[in-house]
Amino acid sequence: MLEMKVPSPGESITEVEIAQWLVETGDWVEKDQAIAEVDSDKATLELPAEASGIITLKAEEGDAVQVGEVVCLIDTEADKPEGAGSSDADAKKEEAPKKEKKEAKKETSSESKTYATGTPSPAAKKILDEKGIDAKDVKGTGRDGRITKDDAVNAKPSMGSPGQGSRGSERKKLSMLRRRVAERLVSAKNETAMLTTFNEVDMSPIFALRKEYKETFKAKHGVSLGFMSFFTLAVVRALELYPDVNSMIDGDYKITYDFKDISIAVSGPKGLMVPVIRNAENLSFRGVEAEVKRLAIRARDGEITVDEMTGGTFTISNGGVFGSMLSTPIINPPQSGILGMHNIVERPVAVDGKVEIRPIMYVALSYDHRIIDGRESVGFLVAVKEALENPTELLMDGNPKKALEL
Numbered sequence: 001m002l003e004m005k006v007p008s009p010g011e012s013i014t015e016v017e018i019a020q021w022l023v024e025t026g027d028w029v030e031k032d033q034a035i036a037e038v039d040s041d042k043a044t045l046e047l048p049a050e051a052s053g054i055i056t057l058k059a060e061e062g063d064a065v066q067v068g069e070v071v072c073l074i075d076t077e078a079d080k081p082e083g084a085g086s087s088d089a090d091a092k093k094e095e096a097p098k099k100e101k102k103e104a105k106k107e108t109s110s111e112s113k114t115y116a117t118g119t120p121s122p123a124a125k126k127i128l129d130e131k132g133i134d135a136k137d138v139k140g141t142g143r144d145g146r147i148t149k150d151d152a153v154n155a156k157p158s159m160g161s162p163g164q165g166s167r168g169s170e171r172k173k174l175s176m177l178r179r180r181v182a183e184r185l186v187s188a189k190n191e192t193a194m195l196t197t198f199n200e201v202d203m204s205p206i207f208a209l210r211k212e213y214k215e216t217f218k219a220k221h222g223v224s225l226g227f228m229s230f231f232t233l234a235v236v237r238a239l240e241l242y243p244d245v246n247s248m249i250d251g252d253y254k255i256t257y258d259f260k261d262i263s264i265a266v267s268g269p270k271g272l273m274v275p276v277i278r279n280a281e282n283l284s285f286r287g288v289e290a291e292v293k294r295l296a297i298r299a300r301d302g303e304i305t306v307d308e309m310t311g312g313t314f315t316i317s318n319g320g321v322f323g324s325m326l327s328t329p330i331i332n333p334p335q336s337g338i339l340g341m342h343n344i345v346e347r348p349v350a351v352d353g354k355v356e357i358r359p360i361m362y363v364a365l366s367y368d369h370r371i372i373d374g375r376e377s378v379g380f381l382v383a384v385k386e387a388l389e390n391p392t393e394l395l396m397d398g399n400p401k402k403a404l405e406l
Contacts, residue, residue: 006047031050050074056254199384202358235314247372249334266295316341331368336365340363
């Protein structure tokens, strides 16, 4: 009998939660088959079977278990039962006719109902349906309390009465990951002096560069020339100019980093994840795009590790992919700053005394005012704006082909 214990998902994690069992006691499992999903405070991971055999579960869904604790047993000496893994479709087919008969019986019972107290006449029922009023909320004045046409015409919906639509609800425990995210967000709001400064960026120069080089770039490097590389390199440049934004508070001390590990917020199957691009200051456009693609795929496929999501010094969040026009992004502690990108909209702007239509993006920088002053925060965002509006000179040293390695 093999005892399966909870493996360590990563450094500093001592407890996980059984989010969902993918098998039941008595099931036959194959080696490396995913048998459960477990939540830590940083990620959701699959638990693979360590051997083939009959499984016996030792923990319930929602249980918090310590790393190293036994959560199931696998009888490796058991014989594989015939038809193991077969579905229960036949059982469902047998249940279907019973359900249909039950519903038919219910309808017949409803149709045979006679007019009695609180029952509307056909004409009254039609009027009540058009008004969206439930008959039980109307007092009938007809014989035996029957609701007449006049009762329906004079009926008024009660402001406190629910409508006829569904009013169901579901109570579901938050995953450990979501609870941890909630704690961190509240902590960031309560324990930092968070402010947000805004600006706008004319994306025309980047649009022009992408239009000219994106096909050649993709053909040569196998990745698209997106906006993220421009923003990442613009942030790296701004962090060089304003190093306080690349700092963190540790008690009574300020830690300033000489490297730029940029956290990139991406949407994964279990919610928002924030993998880190290490030493972004050493990467080219191709390097950033390749790393963004690699991390996004790993997050999407649920393969991202805890180590890949820790240690960032600054975060970029792109709410624009979901259509956000403007937002105040919340700091990712213990970092001191986060840049929010938003959607790009054609807007009328004044250029050299004339109104022109330009693709404009609003950008937002949330920062911890305990360590970053107004001059640094505003200057940082202006530096990002300058680099994005003049990428050829400030991000490519005047040579786009060389910068894009074409």
